[in-house]
Amino acid sequence: xxxxxxxxxxxxxxxxxxxxxxxxxxxxxxxxxxxxxxxxxxxxxxxxxxxxxxxxxxxxxxxxxxxxxxxxxxxxxxxxxxxxxxxxxxxxxxxxxxxxxx
Numbered sequence: 001x002x003x004x005x006x007x008x009x010x011x012x013x014x015x016x017x018x019x020x021x022x023x024x025x026x027x028x029x030x031x032x033x034x035x036x037x038x039x040x041x042x043x044x045x046x047x048x049x050x051x052x053x054x055x056x057x058x059x060x061x062x063x064x065x066x067x068x069x070x071x072x073x074x075x076x077x078x079x080x081x082x083x084x085x086x087x088x089x090x091x092x093x094x095x096x097x098x099x100x101x102x
């Protein structure tokens with residue numbers, strides 16, 4: 001079976017009715033809903049300044065992130081990591097790969 005087809009099936013099986021990712025599924029940080037927790041797997045952005053800024057704010061591989069609040073229009077999103085809250089734009093969240101744990 002083609003890798004692309006398997007990946008699509010896996011992604012389809014990971015989404016619930018509310019559009020939230022199920023535990024164990026992988027996606028982008030922007031795919032999480034309020035109250036969900038995930039582990040950061042990797043970054044995939046071309047902007048070295050943005051990558052450096054995210055690393056300086058504590059978003060590194062292996063860190064646990066929880067979505068705390070979402071602004072009324074959906075942007076920015078308040079996340080909890082390493083004991084502090086951080087507001088981050090959805091655009092920046094799309095460049096962070098995660099695995100859902102809760």
